[in-house]
Amino acid sequence: MAQFGFENDIQGILKLDMPITNAPMARWQRKASTSSLSTSTALSPGKAASMTGAKTPGKTPGKNKKSTPSKVGGDRYIPIRSDKQMDVASFLLSKENESVDANDPTVENQKAWSVTLNGYDIEEAKILHLGGKPLNAPEGYQNNLKVLYSQVTPSSIQKTRYISSVPDRILDAPEIRNDFYLNLLDWSSRNVLAVALQNNVYLWDATRGDITLLMKMEREEDYISSVSWTKEGNYLAIGTSDCNVQLGDVDSQKRLRIMSSHTARVGSLSWNDYVLSSASRSGHIHHHDVRVANHHIFTLAGHSQEVCGLRWSHDGRYLASGGNDNMVYVWPGVMEGSVGNGGQSLHSWSDHQGAVKALAWCPWQANILASGGGTSDRHIRIWNVYSGSCITAHDTQSQISSLEFAPNYKELVSGHGYAHNNVSIWKYPSLTKVADLAGHEDRVLNMVLCPDGSTMATISGDETVRLWKSFELDPIKKKAERMVKSTSSVMRLSMR
Numbered sequence: 001m002a003q004f005g006f007e008n009d010i011q012g013i014l015k016l017d018m019p020i021t022n023a024p025m026a027r028w029q030r031k032a033s034t035s036s037l038s039t040s041t042a043l044s045p046g047k048a049a050s051m052t053g054a055k056t057p058g059k060t061p062g063k064n065k066k067s068t069p070s071k072v073g074g075d076r077y078i079p080i081r082s083d084k085q086m087d088v089a090s091f092l093l094s095k096e097n098e099s100v101d102a103n104d105p106t107v108e109n110q111k112a113w114s115v116t117l118n119g120y121d122i123e124e125a126k127i128l129h130l131g132g133k134p135l136n137a138p139e140g141y142q143n144n145l146k147v148l149y150s151q152v153t154p155s156s157i158q159k160t161r162y163i164s165s166v167p168d169r170i171l172d173a174p175e176i177r178n179d180f181y182l183n184l185l186d187w188s189s190r191n192v193l194a195v196a197l198q199n200n201v202y203l204w205d206a207t208r209g210d211i212t213l214l215m216k217m218e219r220e221e222d223y224i225s226s227v228s229w230t231k232e233g234n235y236l237a238i239g240t241s242d243c244n245v246q247l248g249d250v251d252s253q254k255r256l257r258i259m260s261s262h263t264a265r266v267g268s269l270s271w272n273d274y275v276l277s278s279a280s281r282s283g284h285i286h287h288h289d290v291r292v293a294n295h296h297i298f299t300l301a302g303h304s305q306e307v308c309g310l311r312w313s314h315d316g317r318y319l320a321s322g323g324n325d326n327m328v329y330v331w332p333g334v335m336e337g338s339v340g341n342g343g344q345s346l347h348s349w350s351d352h353q354g355a356v357k358a359l360a361w362c363p364w365q366a367n368i369l370a371s372g373g374g375t376s377d378r379h380i381r382i383w384n385v386y387s388g389s390c391i392t393a394h395d396t397q398s399q400i401s402s403l404e405f406a407p408n409y410k411e412l413v414s415g416h417g418y419a420h421n422n423v424s425i426w427k428y429p430s431l432t433k434v435a436d437l438a439g440h441e442d443r444v445l446n447m448v449l450c451p452d453g454s455t456m457a458t459i460s461g462d463e464t465v466r467l468w469k470s471f472e473l474d475p476i477k478k479k480a481e482r483m484v485k486s487t488s489s490v491m492r493l494s495m496r
Contacts, residue, residue, distance in 0.1 A: 161409070161474070163425070163434070163435045163437075163470050164468075164469065164470065165435075165437065165438070166439065167437075167439055167466035167467055167468050168455065168467045168468065168469040169466070169467040170464055170465070170466050170467075171204065171464065171465040171466075171467075172463065172464065172465075173195060173197060173459055173463050173464055173465050174197065174463055175197050175198040175463070176197055176198075176445070176459065176460075176461065176463050177196075177197075177198060177223055177224075178442065178443075178445070178461035179445075180308070180355070180357065180374070180399075180401060180417065180443070180445065181267050181281075181306055181308040181324065181355070181357065182196075182225050182226060182267055182308075182445070183225075183226040183227065183228075183267065183268050183269070183308075183446055184196040184197075184224065184225075184226070184227065184445060184446055184459060185227070185445075185446040185447070185448050185457060185459045185465070186227050186228055186229050186236075186448055187206075187229070187448040187449065187450055187451065187457060188229040188233035188236075188250075188451075189229070189231065189232065189233040189451050190233035190234070190250075190451075191205070191206045191207050191450065191451055192204070192205050192206065192229075192233065192250070193206055193448075193457060193465075194214070194227045194229065194236055195227075195459065195465060196223075196224035196225075196226075196227050196238075197224075198223050198224070199216060199217035199219075199220065199222055199223050199224060200213060200215070200216050200217075200224070201213075201214045201215045201216075201224055201227060201236070201238060201248075202214065203250065206450065212253070214236065214248055214250070214253060215238065215246070215248060215255060217240065219242075222240060222241050222242050223240070223241045224238060224239070224240060224241075225239045225240060225241050225265045225266055225267050226238070226239035226266055226267055226268050226269045226278075227239070227269070228269035228270060228271060228276075229271070230271050231271060231273070233250075234249070234250055234251055235247060235248065235249060235250065235256070236248045236250060237269045237271070237276055237278075239265070239266030239267065239268070239269050239278060240265070240266065241265040242265075243260065243262040243263055243264060243265065243266065243280065244258050244259065244260050244262070244266070245258070245259040245260075245261075245262075245266055245269070245276070245278050245288065246258050246259075247259070247276075247290060257290075259276075259288055259290075259295045259296070261278075261286050261288070261295075261296040262278065262280040262282065262284070262286065263280070263282050263284075264280045264281035264282040264306075265280060265281050266278050266279070266280050267279060267280065267281060267306060267307065267308050268307060268308060268309060268310035269310065270310045270311055270312045270319070271312065272312040272316045272319070272333065272334065273316060274289060274290055274291050275287055275288065275289060275290075275297075275334050276288040276290055277310060277312065277319060278310075279303075279307030279308075279310045279321060280306070280307065281306040281307075282306075283301070283302075283303035283304055283305055283306065283307060283323065283325070284299055284300070284301055284303075284307075285299065285300040285301075285302075285303075285307060285310065285319075285321060285331075286298070286299055286300075287299075287300075287334055297334075298334070298343065299343065300319075300321075300329075300331055300343050300345075301343065302321070302327070302329045302331075302343075302345055302348065303321065303323035303324075303325050303327060303329070304323075304325045304327075305323050305324035305325040306323060306324045307321050307322070307323045307324075308322065308323060308324060308355060308356075308357040309321060309322030309323070309356055309357040309358060309359040309371075310322075310359070311359040311360065311361060312333075312361075313361045313366065313369075314361055314363055314366065315366050316333050317332070317333045317366075318330050318331065318332065318333060318346070318361075318369075318385055319331040319332075319333065320359050320361070320369055320371075321359075322352075322355075322356030322357055322358070322359050322371060323355070323356060324355045326350060326352045326353060326354060326355060326356060326373070326377070327348060327349070327350055327352075327356065328347075328348070328349040328351075328352065328356050328359075328369075328371050328383070329345045329347065329348050329349075330345060330346045330347040330348075330369070330383075330385050331343075331345050331346065332346055346385070346388075347383075347385060347388045349371075349381075349383065349390070351379075351381060351390060351393070352371065352373040352374075352377045352379065352381065353373060353376050353377040353379075354373040354374030354375055354376035354377030354378070354399075355373070355374035356371050356372070356373055356374070357372070357374070357400075357401055357402070358370075358371060358372030358373075358400045358401060358402045358403040358414070358415070359371055359372075359403065360403040360404055360405050360412070361405070362405050362428075363405055363407045364407060364410065367384055367385050367386045368382060368383070368384065368385075368391075369382075369383045369385055370382055370383075370403050370405070370412060371383065371403070372396075372400030372401075372402075372403050372414060373400060374399050374400070375399040375417070375418055377400075378395055378396050378397055378398055378399060378400065379393050379394060379395055379396070379400075380392075380393070380394045380396060380400065380403070380412070380414060380426070380431065381393045381394075382429065382431075391429070392429065392431060394426075394431045396414060396416065396424065397419075397420070398416040398417065398418065398419055398420040398422075399416055399417035399418045399419075399443065400414055400415070400416060400417075401415045401416065401417050401443065401444050401445055401446070401447075402414070402415035402444065402445075402446050402447040403415075403447075404447055404448065404449050404456065405428070406425070406449065406453060406456075406471045407453050408453045408454065408471045408472075408473050409471060410427075410428055411425050411426060411427055411428055411434060411471075412425075412426045412427075412428045412431070413425050413426070413447065413449075413456060414426065415444035415445075415446070415447040415458055416443070416444055417443030417444060417445075418443060420436075420438075421438075421440050421441070421442060421443050421444060421460070422436050422437060422438045422439075422440065422444070423436070423437040423438075423444060423447065423456065423458055423468065424436050424437075425437070425470065435470070437468050437470065439466060440458065440460040440462055440464070440466065441460070441462040442460050442461030442462040443460060443461050444458050444459070444460050445459050445460060445461060446458070446459050447459075449471075453471055454469060454471050454472040454473065455467050455468065455469045455470075455471070455472075456468045456470060456471070
């Protein structure tokens with residue numbers, strides 16, 4: 001019997017489908033018992049649960065999951081309801097259709113109380129205005145989209161032209177008469193520069209570079225006091241210290257005539273078609289009709305001292321004059337009735353506190369006149385000749401000897417004496433400074449613009465003429481302007 005019992009035990013051990021007694025608990029059984037124990041503990045908090053048989057897990061459940069960011073600077077901006085100013089919005093909506101009397105004296109008081117109590121005017125407040133600021137991004141956060149919108153592209157770059165601080169060319173001007181009240185430089189439409197040096201007049205051809213002596217005074221003690229080209233550029237008017245005005249033909253290099261009418265030196269000249277206006281130290285302005293023998297047709301008497309600035313407007317309707325008496329006068333044109341109105345000026349301005357030599361008419365605004373004062377004044381003043389009012393006054397901190405409008409970039413250029421002795425470029429009409437051109441060692445006496453408006457010539461007491469190529473047009477802009485001019489010319493021909 002014992003033998004048969006032993007064999008049955010061996011066969012029971014070898015069979016796998018039989019349950020194994022006294023063996024360790026299977027893993028799935030341990031896991032099931034642990035979960036049931038934790039469930040019973042959670043559902044029955046009042047009963048004590050024994051954890052001696054459960055094994056502590058190796059990792060905390062949910063450790064690898066990302067939690068909601070608790071730091072300042074999440075991915076959204078959630079406005080604070082209190083900052084929406086719901087009460088202000090409700091108030092504005094309720095009084096939206098109410099009529100307001102602008103003449104009511106209580107309106108100003110209500111506005112003052114609103115600013116005092118709220119910190120702003122309620123009438124200008126926005127409905128549902130958000131007063132809170134968005135939260136800052138967390139430290140180290142980088143926005144990849146920012147690169148796309150903050151990157152500087154060539155189209156967004158503001159193009160500014162280069163203005164050289166050195167002159168394009170320097171010409172010698174020996175024996176220049178260093179007199180503030182004289183006008184010794186002018187540039188013709190044929191691109192020829194006329195320069196008066198003591199008792200000689202020289203012509204410099206800017207295209208070919210040739211220098212020609214046009215005339216010389218007969219007496220050594222006499223000198224040239226002013227020069228001015230006609231619009232066509234074939235005749236040059238020359239004012240002299242012996243009270244005369246000479247007219248020279250550039251093509252034949254001959255003197256055509258001498259016109260005598262003044263009693264003192266002729267310091268300024270200006271052309272208006274066939275009428276030449278001349279001003280002298282006596283304070284008188286004479287109109288000359290150069291076509292007839294009796295050239296002196298009228299006299300304008302307004303200045304009490306020497307007239308050192310004289311400019312006809314581009315349309316020929318007005319004549320501006322400035323003098324050592326600190327006055328600026330605007331006279332009507334010859335065809336507008338200078339003789340008929342008895343020589344009365346249209347405007348007389350006494351705002352300047354120094355001699356007024358610098359005068360310039362705006363090419364693109366016919367009613368705008370610029371004037372500049374001497375050492376005691378130093379102001380640029382912009383006048384509206386239609387209304388007679390001063391639009392702008394700007395202190396340049398330096399004596400102003402000449403003014404020119406640069407049409408290529410719509411700027412105003414000023415030449416200065418004491419104390420800067422330089423040339424300044426101003427943006428018109430704001431008169432914000434664009435650039436300063438320094439180089440002259442003495443005061444700038446006169447300044448003129450070349451026919452195409454790209455180059456400015458200045459003459460100084462340091463006996464030099466300097467050419468500043470500061471207003472040259474961009475090639476693309478220049479081509480566009482040429483196309484506009486050609487189109488307008490074609491339209492004129494078709495209309496004819």
